[in-house]
Amino acid sequence: MGNYQWVKWRKLILWMVSLILFGILLVAGGPTYWQIVLTIIGFALQLLFAMSFMIVQFVALFWFLARGRTYWILPGETGSTWEDYRGNPEIVENAKRIVTLLKGVKEFKEMGGEAIRGLLLCGPPGTGKSYLAQVIANEAQVPFAYASAPSFQNMFFGVGNLKVMRLYKKARKLGRVYGACIIFIDEVDAIGMARQSGGMGGGGMFGMGGAGLLNELLLQMDPPNIDNSKFAKLLRSLGLRRKKAERPAVLTIAATNLPDVLDPALLRPGRFDRKLWVDAPDYDGRLDVFEYYLRKIKRDSSLTPERAALDTIGYSPAQIKHIVNESVVIAHQRSAVAASYEDFRNAMETYEWGLKQPLRSMSDDEKRNVAYHESGHAVAQYLLNPHDRVWKVTIIRRGGALGLAATKPTHERYNRSDSEILAGIQICLAARAVEEEFLGKKLNGVNSDLRQATLLAGAYLGMVGMGDELFSWLAAGSQAEALKVLRPKINEMLQDQMLQVKKLVKDHSDFVHAIAEELLKQGDLTGEEIEQIYVRLYGHQRPEPPVVKALGKEKST
Ligand SMILES: Nc1ncnc2c1ncn2[C@@H]1O[C@H](COP(=O)(O)OP(=O)(O)OP(=O)(O)O)[C@@H](O)[C@H]1O
Numbered sequence: 213m214g215n216y217q218w219v220k221w222r223k224l225i226l227w228m229v230s231l232i233l234f235g236i237l238l239v240a241g242g243p244t245y246w247q248i249v250l251t252i253i254g255f256a257l258q259l260l261f262a263m264s265f266m267i268v269q270f271v272a273l274f275w276f277l278a279r280g281r282t283y284w285i286l287p288g289e290t291g292s293t294w295e296d297y298r299g300n301p302e303i304v305e306n307a308k309r310i311v312t313l314l315k316g317v318k319e320f321k322e323m324g325g326e327a328i329r330g331l332l333l334c335g336p337p338g339t340g341k342s343y344l345a346q347v348i349a350n351e352a353q354v355p356f357a358y359a360s361a362p363s364f365q366n367m368f369f370g371v372g373n374l375k376v377m378r379l380y381k382k383a384r385k386l387g388r389v390y391g392a393c394i395i396f397i398d399e400v401d402a403i404g405m406a407r408q409s410g411g412m413g414g415g416g417m418f419g420m421g422g423a424g425l426l427n428e429l430l431l432q433m434d435p436p437n438i439d440n441s442k443f444a445k446l447l448r449s450l451g452l453r454r455k456k457a458e459r460p461a462v463l464t465i466a467a468t469n470l471p472d473v474l475d476p477a478l479l480r481p482g483r484f485d486r487k488l489w490v491d492a493p494d495y496d497g498r499l500d501v502f503e504y505y506l507r508k509i510k511r512d513s514s515l516t517p518e519r520a521a522l523d524t525i526g527y528s529p530a531q532i533k534h535i536v537n538e539s540v541v542i543a544h545q546r547s548a549v550a551a552s553y554e555d556f557r558n559a560m561e562t563y564e565w566g567l568k569q570p571l572r573s574m575s576d577d578e579k580r581n582v583a584y585h586e587s588g589h590a591v592a593q594y595l596l597n598p599h600d601r602v603w604k605v606t607i608i609r610r611g612g613a614l615g616l617a618a619t620k621p622t623h624e625r626y627n628r629s630d631s632e633i634l635a636g637i638q639i640c641l642a643a644r645a646v647e648e649e650f651l652g653k654k655l656n657g658v659n660s661d662l663r664q665a666t667l668l669a670g671a672y673l674g675m676v677g678m679g680d681e682l683f684s685w686l687a688a689g690s691q692a693e694a695l696k697v698l699r700p701k702i703n704e705m706l707q708d709q710m711l712q713v714k715k716l717v718k719d720h721s722d723f724v725h726a727i728a729e730e731l732l733k734q735g736d737l738t739g740e741e742i743e744q745i746y747v748r749l750y751g752h753q754r755p756e757p758p759v760v761k762a763l764g765k766e767k768s769t
C-alpha cells in the first residue's frame with residue numbers, strides 16, 4: 213500500500229517540477245510563443261504518426277496472416293485435357309458431365325436449374341484427385357484455385373474465416389469474367405470433420421473452437437442470395453429494388469481420403485451432394501497410365517507397359533509416374549541411354565523397400581541365419597500360394613529389414629479363401645520352421661512374422677468365421693480383446709500350421725538349401741531365378757499348390 217502511495221506522489225512531484233521548470237523557461241524568455249505552439253504540434257504529429265504506424269502494422273499482419281496459400285490457374289495455363297487423365301474412363305465420363313454443366317451454366321440457369329456447387333472426390337492419395345479437378349477446370353475453360361484445407365487454419369480467431377472469404381470473393385470476381393470458377397480444396401476432412409468428434413474446424417487459440425471454418429465454407433459455397441451492399445440497403449429502405457445481381461457459378465471440388473469422418477452437413481443437397489470415388493486403377497487402367505508415361509521416356513524393348521502394369525497392382529497413377537521417372541534416373545546412373553525392365557524393377561524395389569544398405573559388419577554365420585530364414589519364406593511362398601508369385605528374395609539389408617522375401621499378386625484379387633489364409637500363416641511361420649529344422653535354433657528375426665501369423669489366425673477365427681465359430685469381433689468392437697479371448701485357439705492353430713509347414717520344408721530340403729546357398733552367393737534372387745532352381749532340382753514346373761487345411765479341433769466339421 214505504502215509503496216503504491218509513494219508511486220502516486222512521485223508522479224505528481226515529477227509533473228509539478230516539470231511544470232515549474234517549463235514556467236521558468238517561459239518567464240526567462242527562453243522559447244517564444246510560437247516555439248511552444250510548434251513543439252506541441254510536433255508532439256501531436258509524432259503521436260499521430262506512431263499510432264498510424266501501429267495501425268498499419270496491425271493491418272499488414274492481419275493481411276499477411278489471411279493470405280491463403282492458394283494457387284490460381286487461369287484457363288489455358290496448364291492445358292491438361294481428358295487425354296492426360298489416364299486409367300479411369302468411368303471417372304472421365306462422370307467428369308465430362310460436370311464440364312457440360314459448367315459450360316452451359318447460363319442456359320442451364322435460364323431453364324431454372326441450380327448450378328452445382330460441390331463435388332467431393334474420395335480416394336487414396338495419389339489417385340489424381342487434384343489432377344482431375346484441374347483437368348475439369350481446363351476442359352471447362354474456367355479459372356482454377358488450389359487450396360489445402362489445413363492452410364486455412366490459423367491460431368488467430370477469424371483469420372481462417374477471412375482466408376475462406378477472400379478465396380471465394382476472388383473466385384466470384386473471376387467467375388463473373390469467365391462464366392464460372394472452380395475452387396479445389398484438398399484434405400477437406402481437416403476442417404470438415406463431424407463437429408461433435410472435435411474436428412479442428414475452429415478458430416484456434418484465440419477462437420471460440422467448434423466449427424467456425426466449416427461454417428464459413430458452407431456459407432461461402434451457398435451464400436444467401438441477397439445484396440448486402442450499403443447502396444442496396446439504402447435502395448431497399450427507400451422501397452426500391454435493384455435488379456438482383458447474377459451470382460456466378462463457383463464449383464467447389466473437395467478431396468478427402470477419409471469420407472467417413474466428414475460432417476453430414478457437408479453432404480447435404482446444395483453442398484457436396486455429388487461424390488466420386490477415385491480408386492487406384494485396375495490392370496487395364498495401369499496399362500493406360502503406363503502407355504502414357506512410358507511414351508515420354510527413352511526405353512528399350514524389355515520395358516513394356518504390359519509387363520510394368522502386371523508388376524504394379526495397387527499402384528496409383530502418381531506412383532506410376534514416379535517409378536517411371538526413377539527408372540530413367542537409374543538408367544542414367546548406369547550410363548545407359550534407355551531405361552530397361554531391370555531399371556524399372558530396381559526403381560520399384562527402392563520405392564517399396566528403401567535403398568540397399570548392406571551390413572558389412574555381419575558375420576558369415578549371421579548371414580547364413582538370414583539366408584535360411586528368407587529361404588524358408590521363399591519356399592513356402594513358391595509352393596503354397598497359387599495367386600502370388602515370388603517377386604524377390606534378398607539378404608541385403610533394405611530399409612529396416614535384414615532380409616526380405618516378397619511376393620506380388622499375379623492378378624487383381626478381391627477375395628481370399630480359408631485355404632489361402634492358412635497358406636499365408638504357413639508362409640509367415642516357414643522361416644521359424646527352417647530355423648528349427650535346418651539350423652537347429654530359434655532366432656529373434658521373427659517378430660513381424662509371428663505378429664502377422666497371429667493376426668491372420670485371429671481374423672480366420674474371430675472375424676471371417678472360418679473356424680468353428682461365426683462370432684465376429686467387429687461386432688464386439690475391440691480386436692485386442694478378441695485376440696486375448698481367442699488366444700488358446702489361435703495358438704493351437706499356429707502350432708498345427710507350424711507342423712504342416714515343417715513337413716513342407718523338410719520334404720523340400722534340397723530346395724531350401726539351394727535357395728539359401730544361392731542367396732549367400734548372390735545377395736538376392738528374383739522369382740524367375742527361384743523357379744529355375746526348382747526346375748533344376750525337380751525336373752518339372754511348380755505343381756498346383758495344395759489346398760491347405762486346419763487339422764486341429766477347428767476341423768470338427
Ligand atoms: N489418372 C491420371 N493420369 C495421369 N496422371 C495422373 C493421374 N492421376 C495422377 N496423375 C499424376 O500424379 C500427380 C499427382 O496426382 P494428384 O496430386 O492429383 O493426386 P491426389 O489424388 O490429389 O493425391 P493427394 O490425395 O495425395 O493429394 C499428378 O500431378 C499427375 O501428374
Ligand SMILES: [Zn+2]
Pocket residue numbers: 585589643657658661
Ligand atoms: Zn521373416
